[in-house]
Amino acid sequence: MTDPAIAYFTEDASVAAVTARVGERADPRLTRVMGALVTHLHAFIKDVELTQAEWALAVEFLTRTGQMCDGNRQEFILLSDVLGVSMLVDAINNRRPDGATENTVLGPFHVDGVPDLPMGTNISRDGVGESCLFQGRVTDLDGAPVAGARIDVWSDNADGFYDVQQPESQPQPNNRGVFVTGADGRYAFQGIKPVSYPIPDDGPVGQMLGQLGRHPYRPAHMHFIVTAPGHQTVVTHTFVKGDDYLTSDAVFGVKKTLIADYTATPEGPTDWQSTFDFIMTPEGTQ
Amino acid sequence: MTDPAIAYFTEDASVAAVTARVGERADPRLTRVMGALVTHLHAFIKDVELTQAEWALAVEFLTRTGQMCDGNRQEFILLSDVLGVSMLVDAINNRRPDGATENTVLGPFHVDGVPDLPMGTNISRDGVGESCLFQGRVTDLDGAPVAGARIDVWSDNADGFYDVQQPESQPQPNNRGVFVTGADGRYAFQGIKPVSYPIPDDGPVGQMLGQLGRHPYRPAHMHFIVTAPGHQTVVTHTFVKGDDYLTSDAVFGVKKTLIADYTATPEGPTDWQSTFDFIMTPEGTQ
Numbered sequence: 001m002t003d004p005a006i007a008y009f010t011e012d013a014s015v016a017a018v019t020a021r022v023g024e025r026a027d028p029r030l031t032r033v034m035g036a037l038v039t040h041l042h043a044f045i046k047d048v049e050l051t052q053a054e055w056a057l058a059v060e061f062l063t064r065t066g067q068m069c070d071g072n073r074q075e076f077i078l079l080s081d082v083l084g085v086s087m088l089v090d091a092i093n094n095r096r097p098d099g100a101t102e103n104t105v106l107g108p109f110h111v112d113g114v115p116d117l118p119m120g121t122n123i124s125r126d127g128v129g130e131s132c133l134f135q136g137r138v139t140d141l142d143g144a145p146v147a148g149a150r151i152d153v154w155s156d157n158a159d160g161f162y163d164v165q166q167p168e169s170q171p172q173p174n175n176r177g178v179f180v181t182g183a184d185g186r187y188a189f190q191g192i193k194p195v196s197y198p199i200p201d202d203g204p205v206g207q208m209l210g211q212l213g214r215h216p217y218r219p220a221h222m223h224f225i226v227t228a229p230g231h232q233t234v235v236t237h238t239f240v241k242g243d244d245y246l247t248s249d250a251v252f253g254v255k256k257t258l259i260a261d262y263t264a265t266p267e268g269p270t271d272w273q274s275t276f277d278f279i280m281t282p283e284g285t286q
Numbered sequence: 287m288t289d290p291a292i293a294y295f296t297e298d299a300s301v302a303a304v305t306a307r308v309g310e311r312a313d314p315r316l317t318r319v320m321g322a323l324v325t326h327l328h329a330f331i332k333d334v335e336l337t338q339a340e341w342a343l344a345v346e347f348l349t350r351t352g353q354m355c356d357g358n359r360q361e362f363i364l365l366s367d368v369l370g371v372s373m374l375v376d377a378i379n380n381r382r383p384d385g386a387t388e389n390t391v392l393g394p395f396h397v398d399g400v401p402d403l404p405m406g407t408n409i410s411r412d413g414v415g416e417s418c419l420f421q422g423r424v425t426d427l428d429g430a431p432v433a434g435a436r437i438d439v440w441s442d443n444a445d446g447f448y449d450v451q452q453p454e455s456q457p458q459p460n461n462r463g464v465f466v467t468g469a470d471g472r473y474a475f476q477g478i479k480p481v482s483y484p485i486p487d488d489g490p491v492g493q494m495l496g497q498l499g500r501h502p503y504r505p506a507h508m509h510f511i512v513t514a515p516g517h518q519t520v521v522t523h524t525f526v527k528g529d530d531y532l533t534s535d536a537v538f539g540v541k542k543t544l545i546a547d548y549t550a551t552p553e554g555p556t557d558w559q560s561t562f563d564f565i566m567t568p569e570g571t572q
Binding site for chain 2: 055069
């Protein structure tokens, strides 16, 4: 029996009219999530008193966003990224103690199944770019080395493109590798100093950024996934200190603790050197 | 100069990190709407602590919804409808004084350019269904007749389909017409008693309804658009009193004041008769 107060739609009771309609046999979590979605969505519409023209524009924007997606392009993830949603979901699901290495977004350019390489290997297989030695330690929260940690790394090339974006002109793989720590927890490999680049901005999301007066650039970064038995997986980047876009990353990926020193080493075997330690959090820690 | 507290992303200041990024030259209304969108969207995600699997499901759902759209199908409008969003936007933009005829959703089956017909014409050109006489008056808030009001009407056929959904098997147009009131403000036409029907439920929105334990039916209704110089346009339906789905319309279109008597008239020239008066609101009234 429907409560007569919400049997029919009214502006005031719009949320209750919708949420009351969910059947008794729906999954409790789905009921909770959809109830909250309707609550916040209606609050947004009431807050701004959305016009019918704006509603029509939103429908058209979402439709174009869906139709921009194909096997190589996920425009809804891009939308989630530029609204800070991807970072927020990542943050909520990866809360860690102070001192532990923080997560950031995975991004669309990770590749599974890249072969393990010996420590010290140069992952820049085309040799283009300013060479950089990446090194550091993987430890637990107490500073003890973590052995057997797998460090999966990838970056763009000197032109700002990942290998998978340029299958014709870059060797495959390029600027990618996996390294496994020994008893000392140390890692080292050679690559290039990454460069900043724009996210794809030729679709609806790029148009939206333009209308908001926002640029599409990400600051230069090296991607890392660090996995070790008994520890939470760290999906993160190190960002190049001094990059122009550190405080305006189009996808909000920068956390203060992830900004790394990249030191010029004109006398060394590489142009640059960047040292960064990964501090792992035990599984089950919040 | 970016405020250092929000230069980098944090869970606590996630909204400020995003809204601070809007350029100074953005349109003020766009800035306001997007700021509110980010505020409410982040609040939703924090409220339910959305998991990464749920986020991925949402991305996939929105993508499929966009890709279901074509010239004949608008799945995002359907999504808006079943979440009560379409009705809420309509309500906010069409607030009227007590006693005035209320709006409801337009729906996707209106056709422009249907010819005017003489009062009393039968719009059921295939003659299938239970015949019904629709009649009443168009008046202002004081009860004075409104002359020159255009009444654009349309309904489904006896099988629950609009003519445009069955271009092969129904005459075009069928169950559609436009009538213009004279000095007495009266209208009358013959059609069929409309029947309840399901919204298209073979796409992502239908799957969502299924998982929520909701049915896809709309209660039987006759569509009306009433326009008259100096008055607000009324986009509405009359609903058939006693219909099984009045309190569970899949798109929340039913308002109590729009439920109309449909009276059986076994001795009359039609099987049924439905009288409904349209009370117009002057332009500019809130």
